Amino acid sequence: MTDVDTAHAVLQSGLVPRGTRVEVFDTIFTVFLVLGTAVGVVVIGYMLYNGYKYRDGVEREEVKKADADRPTLGELPTGGGGGRKLFLSFALSTIVVVSLVLWTYATLLYVEGGAQAQPQDPIDVEVVGIQFAWRFTYENGHQELGTLRVPEDRAIRLNVTSDDVFHNFGAPALRVKTDAIPGQRTTTWFIGEDPGTYQAKCYELCGVGHSSMNADIVVMEPAEYEEWYASTGGETNDTANESASLVGARGVSPV
Ligand SMILES: [Cu+2]
Known part of the structure; x- marks a missing residue:
């Protein structure tokens, strides 16, 4: 053997x-x-x-x-x-x-x-830490800042990295946590069993905005998720860009 x-x-x-x-x-x-x-x-x-x-x-x-x-x-x-x-x-x-x-x-x-x-048939999501927010990219290219939507009872595989400094992506209620390191990709996964909103945070001190570097993980009914996902259509949506410029506009400079 x-x-x-x-x-x-x-x-x-x-x-x-x-x-x-x-x-x-x-x-x-x-x-x-x-x-x-x-x-x-x-x-x-x-x-x-x-x-x-x-x-x-x-x-x-x-x-x-x-x-x-x-x-x-x-x-x-x-x-x-x-x-x-x-x-x-x-x-x-x-x-x-x-x-x-x-x-x-x-x-x-x-x-x-x-x-x-490896969990069967996972949905891949790219998670990128940036000072001071989380950017999620779905399989169809759709991007969102600060909110990750997933269907319930389905394995979600997170491919995590960073665009600037060390971060750490974690959601205690879903028992998921992994490093976000520039130039490296760490992989982890979770399954949301119950619909609802779960909080994800950064767990690596990464600068002055660290404590507000949060994201919502929204676990949705599968049908509701499919409907939402179909509507995203693969474009980079505007809220991501708006939020990204908001982060810059807050005047928070990298440490
Ligand atoms: Cu951080």
């Missing part, structure tokens, strides 16, 4: 969560929360149990028995059963940690879109 086959088999096994980025990151969160809570309950529970068992001022038989193998001051504890407890706890921790690392890695490979994991 080649590496690609192995990766493919792992992805097909159902072990790696598939779906939208929101689902994938929610799964990672839940797995870590449940495991972390379980470990916490065991550790704190065992500590409280021993604290209670060996509490002061109780003279029961079992306590006397336990007293027999309790280390005294200045003596090193020998551990239960010749280090078996120690070995078991190390082995368990190693298994849990290594499994988590591998599982998280495979999961993140999927969201980062390896060759085997």
